[in-house]
Amino acid sequence: MALEHVDEFYVVATTGALYIFRENGTVYNYLSLGGISDIAINGDALLVTLVSQDFPNVRAFSFPALQPLWSFEPQMDVFDMSLIWTKRQTRSWRAKAVPEGFGVASGYTFYLLSRSGELLGNFTADSDIWDFPEDGDYYLATQEGALYVVGGDFRLKEKLNLCEAYELIDRVSNTSLGVFPRSIWEVNSHVAVCEDGTVHFLNGGNPVRVRTYTSNQLYSYYYQARRETGYGMQMFRNLKLVEDGNLSVVYTPEKLSVFDGSRLSWEEDESVAAVDIYDGKVYVLSVSRLGLETLKEYNATDGELLGKVEVKGLSCSGGDRKILAGENILVVSACEIKLLDSSGKLLWYLPISNKAGFIENGDFRVFFTDTEKMRREGMEFYSLFAMQGGRVLWRYSLPSDMAKKGHLSDVHIIGNNTVVATYSADGDDRLVVIWRNGTSLVLNGTDRFYAGVLDRYLLNASIMTFVENYSFSQLDNIPEEFKYGVDLDPDRWGEGNVLLWLEILRRLPVSVEAMEGIRDALNNLENYRMDRRIFGVDPCAFNGDGYQDLLVTGDSYFLVRDGLTLEEIFFKDSQSWRYRDNRLNRQYLSNFTADWFTDGGGAVCIDDSNGDGMGELFLTGRNGNVTMLFSNKGNYSVRWRGYYKNLKSDWVVELGDIDGDGVSDVVLSTWVQDRPDNIFFISSRDARVRYAFTPNQYFFRPSVDDIDGDGVNESILAYENDGAVLVVFSPSYKFEYTEFREFWETWNSYGKVMPAEIVPDMDGDGYKEIVVGVYRRWGDPGMLLLFFSGKDQELIKQVFVEGREEELSPEEWRLIPDIRRFGNLLAFVVPGWGVEGKLGVYNLDSQRVEAYVNHGAREVVDYGKDAVMIGSSGEVFWLDLGAFPSPQVSVEGPVVHVTSDPDYYTSIYVDSGLAASGRDESFDMRLSNGEHEVIVSLADEEGLQKLFVHHIRTFTSSDLGVLNVIVLVLAAGYIVFKVRAKWK
Structure with missing residues (x-):
């Protein structure tokens, strides 16, 4: 992982991708590259080094356009399995911008390249080179624990053996099993950090040990490794180094040590994930076991803690982390990239979580980034992107102010490929709508704030101001018959009373019926308020217009939004008293309530099964009842009812038709104390249980x-x-x-x-x-x-x-x-x-x-x-096996000739054994006589590999000799026969 801040751009290199952001968080450019180890920027050129070895792993691109400029392939001679010397590309570890262009550490060799890709010089050490600061000379940190000082003419000036090797002693025989050199991981103009846990000072002074390993730890590790510590091993870069002028910060996952030149200034024992220095301050990112991040700010001189802030972010307990400090602070993990201001406030973020899920509608597909939490506690994600025909249509990330409070928990496709995601935020839930052109809108689950028509009054500020200051005793003193206009006879009530009462009624801002309804609502205000929680969202063709609509289940109600207009077209509330007992709502009792929906719970829509063009409904109640409703042009009737003890009523999912009866089926769940939930696959047509089981997952x-x-x-x-x-x-x-x-x-x-x-x-x-x-x-x-x-x-x-x-x-x-x-x-x-x-x-x-x-x-x-592959790091790959050229295989006697495409990495297997490999155009192999299976493998830079199988037969020179003898014998026999025939 590598970070850079150049002009208005942040550059982030993860192991699988390169991102360029503007300072406002806009993604300016993106490049997918597997195995990135480092980057360097020099003017308008950006260099990327990779650990892959099949294609050129040093590549230059224009910056910030990321157009390819040139590539370089570092190689060394290796003794391969065929016992012959051959050239093999080395892993490239480090890249730095230098005055001449770029420096690259690859394998055992340091290379100096111009900005145009010309090789200016190189120096080869005796082991892998991990780092190389430059101050006129080059200081090469190596895997053997030696520091090579190389001049500008690429001649060795000095070799310093710094890191202590480890001798592995067998605990039974007390004999040496080998001596393991230990790496210098990083070096600057003052210090070098070693795999053995020590810090060495280049200008003199005794080394300081900042990390101690027990004899058991060392024995176990090196006994298992049985080789020099290298890429992918447990001790790889176990000490890390950050510098700023004369200041060097060395850190391990458990400790922070700050050096001023060769003097240890201060230390701190704490969890350390990433460190950077800026403007006399040391910034330390710590991560708890649950993945919660804390950013601390220390005075670089004396270690005084200046500030501490908890950083809101995605749950991500694994993987590397890195920070880049400046006026703002860039924080990168395996889950997200985000920018904080100096107070720790989140300015923007981009989720790059490493698990991808998807939903689809024909060839329209929506992918979402998963988190570790999703697999443990349900869905939790923060971004989406849509693709159609292999092309990305749009990308969406949850705004940072919403991400602070909640997350996305569900996603569906409705209407004309409109995407609706559920935003969950501790009861203040929302619907996030994204149209096909990428524009978005945030909605409440229901447009109603209060039940029935109370929104018209309770959300009117002038009416509510009047009501709050009004004495309802004035209305209580008016007889019901007069108040509601049944009997206004002044002879009966008295002229004075009539005039008084009429004046009281005239001053009301609404009708007396409305005033009484408002009073009823205010006495039970919380019960009239529509709960903002969204328990479920289910797409289905509800209204028969041919498009998917959206059924939303809330607390005690459900509704349907039209898939094209998003307007509410159907609404049912199980709390019928809110309509029966309130004067304002009584007119809506028949529309907003039903005798088949009386105890809340969940609802899903079943696609039309009786040919009326309208969706059917399946309901779950909090008392354990389940109800299947069939539609007749929107009028619903009960087809069957059932009961499940301890039913999890807020959870019901439509399965599709699993029993072949033409009706989509559902899955229900019941809870059992101290045991996993019982799961039931239910036929929607006849209520039969098609399969029941009790899974942990x-x-x-x-x-x-x-x-x-x-x-x-x-x-x-x-x-x-x-x-x-x-x-x-x-x-x-x-x-x-x-x-x-x-x-x-x-x-x-x-x-x-x-x-x-x-x-x-x-x-x-x-x-x-x-x-x-x-x-x-x-x-x-x-x-x-x-x-x-x-x-x-x-x-x-x-x-x-x-x-x-x-x-x-x-x-x-x-x-x-x-x-x-x-x-x-x-x-x-x-x-x-x-x-x-x-x-x-x-x-x-x-x-x-x-x-x-x-x-x-x-x-x-x-x-x-x-076929599309979802990668374990969130990648999406199209499998196009027809795009590969076919290699040609021919046989001439004992020699097999293979012609391939040098744009692909070719591997040739003969009778299951690797016989040849490389990016060459042709390969010749001499085989023993007989039948052979030749498999030619072609691999492209994206990692797609196709196998071509050929069955051949070869003839060696000895075979030809035998054939010649046979021919001669046959010829001699023919001559003898002719001679004998003549003498006869």
């Missing part, structure tokens, strides 16, 4: 495909209850699989467990089959596809996608996060350590893996006819 794909040919699609359910359970079911079919019990490891890493798919008939019995993906939990990598007969549910085939073929031990394997079929292709997530891994594509016809996407994959979805 579950994932569901409704109506996937028809296995048994009965015309009803089966659904796929994966859940956890004392172990993983996988079920494929319909009313007349059930497949249950519990062989692989581990569930939480996959869920914790990916937030999803959906490891099964339905594929075409493979054994000719007329039933489609079920495929389940599993992968190895530990040890060597392994990925396996298990194909089960849809008819007898027996295992009919297993395919080892990765790893060696072996006996399956279920406790060593777990279910994969996701798998989907696209025609004859199966796309599936191949997990790695943590959330790393990739996406695999298996061809059902050729029965081979056809492609990989070499990015951390979380989910795969269909986008029309295309």
Whole structure:
């Protein structure tokens, strides 16, 4: 992660992307690049270094336009698996702007490049170079713990061995297992920081230890590593350094140490995530275990705490963090980029959270950024973007003032691709509406503030001013018959009374009926107020105009907003007394209440099932009642009622048609003390329970495909209850699989467990089959596809996608996060350590893996006819396997010749072993005689890799000799036969 502030721009480089912001928070430019290690800006040129090794990993772009300028490919000779020396690109770690252009540390070599990409000079050390400050000479910090001082002519002037190596002693035999050099991670003109926890002073003085490791920690780490500490290891950059003039700040996750030259000025033991120095102040960002951030400001000279502020941000407990201090303070984490003013006030932010979800309407798809909290406590996100036809239509981030108080918790598509998200803020909830052109509007769940027509009066300031100062006893002294105009006879009431009462009524700002209604409302004001909480939002074709409308459930009421105009077109309130007992509202009793909605709860809309063009309704009540209503041109009647004890009435979800009866079905939940909730999949047509289970967590794909040919699609359910359970079911079919019990490891890493798919008939019995993906939990990598007969549910085939073929031990394997079929292709997530891994594509016809996407994959979805991968860092990838050129393979005797495209990285495997690789146009390989399988892999810069399989036969010179002997023998036999024939 790297940050820069240049002129009016902030530049942020994360591991997967480069962002350029204006100071007001507007995204000026963006570039997706995997594996960014550092950036440097020199005038109108920006240099990016990458850790990837297949394509040039030093790249220059114009700044701020980010147009490609040039690239550089640092290489060194390595001894490869084929026991030959070959050139291999090195990982590039560090980039800095220098007067001549740019300095780059890549592998063992420091390079000096001009701004136009010309190599001006280089120096090679004996190990990886991590850092290189410059003051006329270059100071190269290396992995071997030595500091190389190199002159401007690239000649070594001095080599200082600073970091103490570690000797690993076997605790049983007491013999040395090896000596491990330890890195200098960073260096400036005053100090160098070492992996062993010490700070060394370049101008003299004894080193200071700021981090101490126990002998057990060191033994455990280096015994497991068995190699020099490097990229991706636990101790990688365990000490970090920030400088400003003569001041150096060295920090670890647990401690902060400030040096003035070679003198330790002050220290602070505290949680440290990121540090920067500006204007004589040290800014320290701390993060709690729950991901809450605190920004502290210290006097750089004496360590006095000048200020402390809690920073409102997205929950993000993992990943790196960095801050850039100035007049304002830029804070970057794995979840968001945000700018604070000097008091800690949030000025703007951009969520970059690393889990992406989506919803769709045809080829219109909306993606939202997830947070860790989403998987534990429900949906919580702060930004959205929409795509159609592979093009981004708009991006939306929740305004910072709203983000301080709440978050987005749900999102739907209605009308003409209008997006509606639910904003949740401790009872002050809202609807965020985003139209197709990206413009947005924030609405209340309901336009009504008070029940019925009370808004007309209770929100009128002049009326309420009169009412507040009015004595209602004047009205109470007027007889009811006179007050309401039934009997105005002065002979009966007396002329004086009549004149008095008429004057009292004349002075009222509203009718007497309205005054009495206002008094009724004021006596129960809170009960008349419409609660701002939004319990649920559900899209459906409610009014029959062909567009999706929006059903909103609040506290004791629900309403429908038109999908095109967003106006309220239907409203029902379960609190009928608010209309029956109040004079103003009585006229609305029949419109706003119904005898089938009397105890609040939830509501969802079921698409039209009886042909009247109007949506049906499914209601859940707080007393446990559930009601299915069918519409007759908007007039609703009860089709059936049911009862569920301990029903969670505010939670009901429409599933789609899972039983093939033409009516969308629903899922309900009931709570049980000290146990997970019971989940019920209910038929909306006849109230039957189609499936019931008690999960700690579950994932569901409704109506996937028809296995048994009965015309009803089966659904796929994966859940956890004392172990993983996988079920494929319909009313007349059930497949249950519990062989692989581990569930939480996959869920914790990916937030999803959906490891099964339905594929075409493979054994000719007329039933489609079920495929389940599993992968190895530990040890060597392994990925396996298990194909089960849809008819007898027996295992009919297993395919080892990765790893060696072996006996399956279920406790060593777990279910994969996701798998989907696209025609004859199966796309599936191949997990790695943590959330790393990739996406695999298996061809059902050729029965081979056809492609990989070499990015951390979380989910795969269909986008029309295309497959789209959702990356574990929030990326969205389109899988276009047809875009690759086909490599040519030919055979001449014992030599196999492969012609490829140098724009792709080519890897050639012969009989499962890597034979050649690189970005060359042609490859020649001499093979032994016989049949061989040659797999040519092409990979592009985006990480998409396609495999081409060829079966060949080679002939060596010995084969030709044998053939020649055979030919000679046959020829000799022919001659003998002819001679004999002649003599006869």
